[in-house]
Amino acid sequence: MLRVYNTYSLEKEPFTPQVPGEITMYLCGPTVYNYIHIGNARSAVAFDTIRRYLEWRGFTVNFVSNFTDLGDKVIAQGEKEGLTEEEVADKYAAAFGEDAGQLNVKPATTRPRATEYMEEMVDFVQKLIDQDQAYVVGGDVYFSTKKFPNYTALSHQKMDELEENAAGRLGEEDQDQKQDPADFALWKAEDREGVTAWPSPWGPGRPGWHLECSVMNDQLLGETIDIHAGGIDLTFPHHTNELAQSESYHHKQFVRYWLHNGFVNVNDEKMSKSLGNFVTIHDLLQEDIDPQGLRFFLAKTNYRRAISYSADRLAQSQAELDKLYRTYQALEKAQVQLVKEVTPEVQSQVGELDQAFVAAMDDDFNTENAVTVIFDLATLINRLLAETQLTRGDAVLLKNRLQTWLGIFGVENLEQEVELTPDQEKMLEERRLARENKDFAASDDLRDRLLATGLVVRDSSQGQTWEMKK
Ligand SMILES: [Zn+2]
Numbered sequence: 001m002l003r004v005y006n007t008y009s010l011e012k013e014p015f016t017p018q019v020p021g022e023i024t025m026y027l028c029g030p031t032v033y034n035y036i037h038i039g040n041a042r043s044a045v046a047f048d049t050i051r052r053y054l055e056w057r058g059f060t061v062n063f064v065s066n067f068t069d070l071g072d073k074v075i076a077q078g079e080k081e082g083l084t085e086e087e088v089a090d091k092y093a094a095a096f097g098e099d100a101g102q103l104n105v106k107p108a109t110t111r112p113r114a115t116e117y118m119e120e121m122v123d124f125v126q127k128l129i130d131q132d133q134a135y136v137v138g139g140d141v142y143f144s145t146k147k148f149p150n151y152t153a154l155s156h157q158k159m160d161e162l163e164e165n166a167a168g169r170l171g172e173e174d175q176d177q178k179q180d181p182a183d184f185a186l187w188k189a190e191d192r193e194g195v196t197a198w199p200s201p202w203g204p205g206r207p208g209w210h211l212e213c214s215v216m217n218d219q220l221l222g223e224t225i226d227i228h229a230g231g232i233d234l235t236f237p238h239h240t241n242e243l244a245q246s247e248s249y250h251h252k253q254f255v256r257y258w259l260h261n262g263f264v265n266v267n268d269e270k271m272s273k274s275l276g277n278f279v280t281i282h283d284l285l286q287e288d289i290d291p292q293g294l295r296f297f298l299a300k301t302n303y304r305r306a307i308s309y310s311a312d313r314l315a316q317s318q319a320e321l322d323k324l325y326r327t328y329q330a331l332e333k334a335q336v337q338l339v340k341e342v343t344p345e346v347q348s349q350v351g352e353l354d355q356a357f358v359a360a361m362d363d364d365f366n367t368e369n370a371v372t373v374i375f376d377l378a379t380l381i382n383r384l385l386a387e388t389q390l391t392r393g394d395a396v397l398l399k400n401r402l403q404t405w406l407g408i409f410g411v412e413n414l415e416q417e418v419e420l421t422p423d424q425e426k427m428l429e430e431r432r433l434a435r436e437n438k439d440f441a442a443s444d445d446l447r448d449r450l451l452a453t454g455l456v457v458r459d460s461s462q463g464q465t466w467e468m469k470k
Pocket residue numbers: 027028029213238
C-alpha cells in the first residue's frame with residue numbers, strides 16, 4: 001500500500017487517486033528569469049523520480065508544471081540584459097529545458113506559462129469579487145483572508161501570529177490599502193512605462209503570483225487534483241494562497257495530497273543571495289561531471305529531507321554510481337549458459353529484493369532505502385558472477401532489475417564508461433596475459449600493484465573482474 005506524507009494533515013496517508021489508475025499532479029515550476037539553481041533542480045528531480053515510480057506502479061500521471069514568465073524578477077532581468085520580458089522568459093525557459101534534459105527530467109505532460117492564461121485569471125478574480133471574497137482598492141484587487149475559513153490550515157500557523165507579522169510590514173508597499181494585514185493581492189495595477197500590463201475591469205495591471213497556479217490547475221487538471229507538489233518554502237504564502245483562492249472559487253477540496261521537498265544546503269550553509277553561494281546547474285554542467293551522476297545525487301536523498309551539496313559529496317556519490325555501472329557492464333560481458341530458465345535460487349533472491357524495493361518506495365518514496373536495495377542487488381550480481389555461471393534467464397532478470405530500478409532514479413544509460421587510468425588498463429591487460437600463460441607469480445604481483453592504485457581484481461570462471469576499492 002502506497003503511503004504519502006501530506007503536509008496538510010502532517011501524516012503519512014494511504015494514497016488513492018480520485019480516478020483509479022489515474023493521477024493528476026501539479027508542480028510549481030520556476031520563474032524563468034535566470035539559470036536554475038541546484039534547489040530548483042532538486043525539486044524537479046525529486047518529483048520526476050516520484051512520477052517515474054508512480055508510472056512504474058501502473059498509474060498514468062497527468063503532470064502539469066508551469067513557468068512563471070512575468071513579474072518583477074523578469075522585468076529586472078530584462079533591464080539588465082536589454083531584453084523584453086518575453087525574450088527573458090523565452091531565453092530562460094529554453095535554458096531550463098536544456099538543464100532539465102541533462103538531468104533526465106521527463107517533459108511535463110503540459111508546461112503552461114502564466115501569460116497564456118490572462119483572460120482566465122481576470123475571470124477568476126471577477127468571480128471572487130462577485131462572491132464577496134475579494135475587494136477592489138484603486139486598480140488593485142485583494143483576497144479577504146478573514147472570510148476564508150481555516151486560511152492557515154496548510155501552513156499550520158496561528159492566524160493571530162500571521163497577522164502580527166503582516167502588521168509589522170504595514171507601511172511597506174501596499175499594506176495600508178488592505179482591509180486586513182493578512183490579505184494578499186490577486187491583481188496589481190501597473191502603470192510603469194515599458195512594463196507589460198494586461199487589461200482588466202479594474203484597469204491595466206498584472207496578476208498576483210499565486211493566482212496563476214490556481215487558474216492553471218483549474219484549466220488543465222480540474223477542480224480537485226490528486227497531488228500538488230513544490231518546495232517546502234512554497235507552503236506559505238504561495239500554496240496557502242492557492243488553496244484559499246481555489247477553494248473559494250469552487251467550494252470544493254482543491255488538493256488531496258500536498259507534497260513538499262526539502263532544501264539544498266551548499267557546503268553545509270543555506271543557499272542565499274547574501275552568502276553568494278548559489279550553485280546553478282548551468283555552471284555545474286560546464287564542469288567535467290557526469291550529468292547522470294548529478295541526477296543520482298539529487299534523487300537518492302529522501303525528497304522531504306535537506307540535501308547537503310558539496311563537490312566532495314557529489315564525487316563520493318559518483319563513485320558509488322560508477323560501481324553500479326561496472327556491475328551492469330560485468331553482467332553484460334559475462335558468458336552465460338544458453339538456458340533461458342531462471343535458476344530458482346536467483347529467482348527467490350530477486351523476489352525478496354523486489355519486495356524490499358517496493359516497500360521502500362511505497363513508504364513515502366523512501367529513496368534512501370530503495371538505493372540500499374539497489375546496492376544489495378549489485379552485491380548479489382557480483383557474488384553470482386564470481387561463484388557460478390549464470391543462465392541466460394538469470395542474466396536477463398538481473399539486468400532488468402538494475403535497469404528498471406535505476407531508471408526510476410532517472411539513471412538510464414548504464415553503458416557509461418567508467419574511467420580507468422592508462423596505467424591501470426595496461427596492468428589489467430598484462431595480468432590477463434600472465435594468467436593465460438599461467439605465470440601466477442607475475443599475476444599476483446600485478447594484482448597487488450593494481451590494489452595499490454585502488455582496483456580490486458578478482459578471478460572467476462569468466463576471467464578477471466575488477467572494482468574500485470571500497
Ligand atoms: Zn505555484
